[in-house]
Amino acid sequence: MTEGATRREFLGAALAAPAILGGCARPDDWRTRVDGRWIGDNAQLGHRVRDMAANPPAGARERRCDVLVVGSGIAGLSAARTLHAAGITDFAVLELEADAGGNSRGHAMRGLPCPLGAHYLPLPGPAAPDIQAWLVEIGLAKQTATGLKxxxxxxxxxxxERLFFEGRWQDGLLPNVARASSTQAQYRRFAKLIADTGRLGFALPTARAPWTPAHEQLDRLTAAQxxxxxxxADPLLLAYLDYCCRDDYGAGAATVSAWALAHYFASRHGFSAPGDDTDDRDPVLTWPDGNAPLAQALRRPYADRVFTGRAVFRIDEGLNDITAWAFAGAEVERWSAKHVIVATPLFIAAHVLRAPPPALVATARQQRRAPWMVANLRLDDLPxxxxxxxxxxxxxxxxxxSLGYVDAQHQSLGRVVGPRLITAYWAFPDTARKRLLEMSWQDATQLILDDLRVVHPDLSERLQQVDIVRHGHAMSIPTPGLRSSAALAAVPGSAARVSFAHADLSAYSVFEEAFTHGATAGRRVARALGHAPV
Ligand SMILES: Cc1cc2nc3c(=O)[nH]c(=O)nc-3n(C[C@H](O)[C@H](O)[C@H](O)COP(=O)(O)OP(=O)(O)OC[C@H]3O[C@@H](n4cnc5c(N)ncnc54)[C@H](O)[C@@H]3O)c2cc1C
Known part of the structure; x- marks a missing residue:
């Protein structure tokens, strides 16, 4: 499969000259009529962190706590929850952005909620008892005699789900084909491959699955190989599998490892050919603003200890305390703590630590990151x-x-009348990051309209507002060799009083991994401080 070449070249060209996607450069009046802007990630502040790490300024405001958590994504908030459950109350969470939640933050456009990143959580299975217990705790499920309700x-x-295929929408994302076709035979062949490979053991979170030489073997190849x-080799099946990789990992089958592709199916519902008995659709939890309610529920009990607008730019492990410097608006704060949990992406952790452990440095070098764009389009009506x-x-x-779009009002209980909101998702090759960061809001909007025009011809006429977020370094791509790398495995235990918590530690990013790494780091710190971990 050549995800690579064709898709990468296409996306690269699209970023350079967005109008080519629509096949015409017709000026459209949406540019004079439609509101919108880039929102969300503060790339400028992020880059200031990079530039200031070596030079902490003098004259900072002193603050102190027992445990400092840096980063309030799902992993940082889950770490805070575990600390609290273990009886540690003197902690603070510092967050660079104006809002907590990281890639699971939400947004609203004139009162209509929408996601900025993550938008669903598959129902956690028995391999995720911590997550199940927490979802019960926040009222999303009840424990009954027959299991969770x-x-x-x-x-x-x-x-x-639906797929636009051969000129019409069909139910489900796998192209529907005749039962006697060669494509259907390939669907069955792939179903068997996943069933056989699944016997090696896969789980969500990945920490619950075994890791054997056979897993390692899979991790050496690309999914395409x-x-x-x-x-x-069937082109329709390959296109679907490439989409699955891009949707979960931010890069296609020619880039991610075979372990990642097998894990995608084998850790959840498996794979079955359309028309065969089993229903392989994931029951998922979702909200109009994506996973933001999950981030808010994690934060709520400790909201007074989460400090947003604090960009940590240097962490120093001293003989007694650990010191962290953070920009806090116009001033600089100097935090002292007994223990620090760094819940940022690993490349940022490697950057802000004055003496980063070698395993962290090696992993940060190896880890490639996918840039993503998430665009919320407010429409005056259905297109x-x-x-x-x-x-x-x-x-x-x-x-x-693109990765298509999600209907943000899908979960509404009544009939939706009036304005509509859809969220378009794009993952770009990492080589296109700079161009994505330099792209104008107008060109990004045009790129999105050109992509969706084939299914909604009057989309630009319906458009009222487009708010777009760019996640320049959104997530770790599980490239061959990353998951099995000895350096990655060594990161969590590589420093005595600094712990790490981020989905990056799993080589890829989903809620379950972030939550689990946060809880693991929280337990490690609780033990180190003499508290019984929960
Ligand atoms: C577009 C997109 C869609 C996704 N969709 C899904 C989905 O539907 N379901 C799913 O399960 N997962 C999804 N994911 C994966 C998502 O990343 C995880 O679910 C989860 O939110 C990751 O949490 P985390 O804590 O590991 O990392 P992050 O979300 O990266 O959190 C790290 C936090 O650290 C902060 N930070 C960074 N540097 C500093 C600093 N110097 N000082 C202070 N704070 C700092 C960041 O601002 C951020 O808040 C998606 C990701 C993206 C980008």
């Missing part, structure tokens, strides 16, 4: 739609360089 209001309503070696399956929660266009 989920609050239906937050389970993704039907119809869940593994598929080829196993006789999977014209192509024939076939009705508007669903997730709407994907076969062959598109």
């Amino acid at each position: 989920w609050d239906e209001r937050h389970l993704c309503h039907s119809p869940q 593994w598929l080829l070696a196993n006789g999977i 014209l739609d192509r024939v076939g399956a009705p508007l669903s929660w997730d709407n994907v266009i076969h062959g598109s360089p």
